[in-house]
Amino acid sequence: xxxxxxxxxxxxxxxxxxxxxxxxxxxxxLHGDHCFGLLGMISTMGLLGRNAPLRIHARPELKELxxxxxxxxxxxxxxxxxxxxxxPDSQALVYEDxxxxxxxxxxxxxxxxxxxxxxxxxxxxxxxxxxxxxxxxPLKEIPAIKEGADFVDxxxxxxxxxxxTRAPKAPLSYAFCSDTAYDENIIQFIKGVNLxxxxxxxxxxxxxxxxxxxxxxxxxxxxxxxxxxxxQLVIGHYSARYTNEDILLQQARAFFPNTELADEGKRFDVxxxxxxxx
Amino acid sequence: xxxxxxxxxxxxxxxxxxxxxxxxxxxxxLHGDHCFGLLGMISTMGLLGRNAPLRIHARPELKELxxxxxxxxxxxxxxxxxxxxxxPDSQALVYEDxxxxxxxxxxxxxxxxxxxxxxxxxxxxxxxxxxxxxxxxPLKEIPAIKEGADFVDxxxxxxxxxxxTRAPKAPLSYAFCSDTAYDENIIQFIKGVNLxxxxxxxxxxxxxxxxxxxxxxxxxxxxxxxxxxxxQLVIGHYSARYTNEDILLQQARAFFPNTELADEGKRFDVxxxxxxxx
Numbered sequence: 001x002x003x004x005x006x007x008x009x010x011x012x013x014x015x016x017x018x019x020x021x022x023x024x025x026x027x028x029x030l031h032g033d034h035c036f037g038l039l040g041m042i043s044t045m046g047l048l049g050r051n052a053p054l055r056i057h058a059r060p061e062l063k064e065l066x067x068x069x070x071x072x073x074x075x076x077x078x079x080x081x082x083x084x085x086x087x088p089d090s091q092a093l094v095y096e097d098x099x100x101x102x103x104x105x106x107x108x109x110x111x112x113x114x115x116x117x118x119x120x121x122x123x124x125x126x127x128x129x130x131x132x133x134x135x136x137x138p139l140k141e142i143p144a145i146k147e148g149a150d151f152v153d154x155x156x157x158x159x160x161x162x163x164x165t166r167a168p169k170a171p172l173s174y175a176f177c178s179d180t181a182y183d184e185n186i187i188q189f190i191k192g193v194n195l196x197x198x199x200x201x202x203x204x205x206x207x208x209x210x211x212x213x214x215x216x217x218x219x220x221x222x223x224x225x226x227x228x229x230x231x232q233l234v235i236g237h238y239s240a241r242y243t244n245e246d247i248l249l250q251q252a253r254a255f256f257p258n259t260e261l262a263d264e265g266k267r268f269d270v271x272x273x274x275x276x277x278x
Numbered sequence: 279x280x281x282x283x284x285x286x287x288x289x290x291x292x293x294x295x296x297x298x299x300x301x302x303x304x305x306x307x308l309h310g311d312h313c314f315g316l317l318g319m320i321s322t323m324g325l326l327g328r329n330a331p332l333r334i335h336a337r338p339e340l341k342e343l344x345x346x347x348x349x350x351x352x353x354x355x356x357x358x359x360x361x362x363x364x365x366p367d368s369q370a371l372v373y374e375d376x377x378x379x380x381x382x383x384x385x386x387x388x389x390x391x392x393x394x395x396x397x398x399x400x401x402x403x404x405x406x407x408x409x410x411x412x413x414x415x416p417l418k419e420i421p422a423i424k425e426g427a428d429f430v431d432x433x434x435x436x437x438x439x440x441x442x443t444r445a446p447k448a449p450l451s452y453a454f455c456s457d458t459a460y461d462e463n464i465i466q467f468i469k470g471v472n473l474x475x476x477x478x479x480x481x482x483x484x485x486x487x488x489x490x491x492x493x494x495x496x497x498x499x500x501x502x503x504x505x506x507x508x509x510q511l512v513i514g515h516y517s518a519r520y521t522n523e524d525i526l527l528q529q530a531r532a533f534f535p536n537t538e539l540a541d542e543g544k545r546f547d548v549x550x551x552x553x554x555x556x
Binding site for chain 1: 284285287288308309310314315317318321339343346347350351
């Protein structure tokens, strides 16, 4: 889960997802609309009997601010809350498991703010079963072949890997650019991701206000998407003054046609995106 | 405003009331569902440009817990947040203005919890205009007459106050009993109020659980209302296991017929209650 504003637990419940599927929460920056929902979320998970630990990834100040509250309000929590700190000024690997890596990278905002890049690890090649029998490949050779090795058969003949395996699905990637001014430094961190979320607080009419408040316009978000060569752009974090966000969508699409509007409860399927592309 | 759980600002906005009408927030006890919404509420009031001070009435620990968060997240607040502490173990006047007094009084819960009594001050009697002319009452006598004094006219004749004035409307009163076990000690503090809110977390089926968790059943809330001789009872704070709260309403009405269910956004008019009674 990325960020946790007030009321996140209500929204989360409405999605019908299971709380226990959240193992890690990544906090982009310490403004209230990105973290005031944590304490309630943590409490509710406790009331629901969670016992798996929960990791909260954020700059170190969050732990200092929240620990006294956790100690007071969540004394009897049946699970552990662990704060994992990162330096918001540099790119770093903040999470890793068997199949996924998460990086943080610096954005440009009034307070230190980071984006997050979610990148699947490359999968192994798929071995073609028929080839195992055909070339008499011993079981112990298979892991190396899945990693891309060629095979030398009993007669000393070299069988190139591409005859034995099929390419795996390309790893998927998603980048989340939280509150930020227009900043081309971001491009290096998000180059070529399948899906990019980028804030678009304002429209062209308020470009100056975007500069002062260190937010982006929809057109600026789209220019970042275009320059980073991403697959699809989702914009969000609209100022409440835009009662109809279509104007923001139009302004973004002028620079990057494959743009969509984020909305509460709306889902974007990164895998489906890449399938449509084929 | 009494208590401020997570999402209170959303609910508040939905009522269409003006944030600036809130001058004081009274916090009954420090459980998350009664105070996790404060920080967001305070922030939002700041974003909306509030400049009138906001007073938060609570036991002293709340200030200790919240001040570091306010200092960090609400540095640039355009108004002052003032914590006014009370001792949750005894009855005390916590607020007073020209027309209203608010008292806290101890409840019985797992953590120290208080109820609040809102009581209008007695109004002055209404002077009957015609009598001013008829008896030639000088202006300087009028304040005393409004307070109930008789009048002696130029001829030395005593005119009793009841000939000169009409009774004012009776002062209204409302008591809010937050999380509490059944506790007859409460009765002395809420005797005869026009409207009583009393928590009713459970039904008769879970009376034992009510005892363990130090909450009340609907029937217990109604017995308190009946013994305190209140005008109307509103119950709330239902456990989520009751998808239909009518069973709680029935159980309460068996002891105190004039009971209603609290619900999000539902309004109860204390003045209308007393008018209906006439």
